Amino acid sequence: MKYGFNFQVMRDGDARPLDEGSAVFFEEAELTQPHLIPNVGDFVQATAVAGEDSHTITGRVVTRFFAYHSKDGSEHVNFCTINMVLEPADDFDWSKLIKE
Template sequence: MKYSIDYQQLHKGQHRPTDDGVIVGVSFDSESGFALIPNVGDVVDVPEMGGHCGVYGVVKSRLFTYTRLGDELFCGINIVVEEADIDHGTLIKE
């Protein structure tokens, strides 16, 4: 199975996330092992880089969409990150 991951930012006060295009650009297949993806409630910080938008906040939802193309199964994973005020001192000691 082939997978791709897309992130979308949900800004404060909004009901729907923005679609800013490819943010991280992760794709993999089940034969190559695994990829770590954040779970609901996890804090995500992907800075803007290389012309790509970033996301920051807490994972609100993950949507797994499965599509069959001929004999191959494809899974698109959409991760919505809700903007949040986060006290980094409670997450990590630097």
């Protein structure tokens, strides 16, 4: 099964994640083991690079939604998209998580 990870940001006070400009998508190969899926409460920094442009989102995971897709009669078409919503963690001292 292949996995895709979609990270979205939900601002404080909003009922749902932002519709545009906040999603970062990653795809993981079937052979990658173990699959590194953040848990609710984990801190995440996700960066997508397209050419010279990059887009980074950071935050704490508040929800995870798993959507499974399958196609009969073909190999390697099972896919799971995991949508994770991040809340801003501006009040947290990120330097406590990692020393660069």
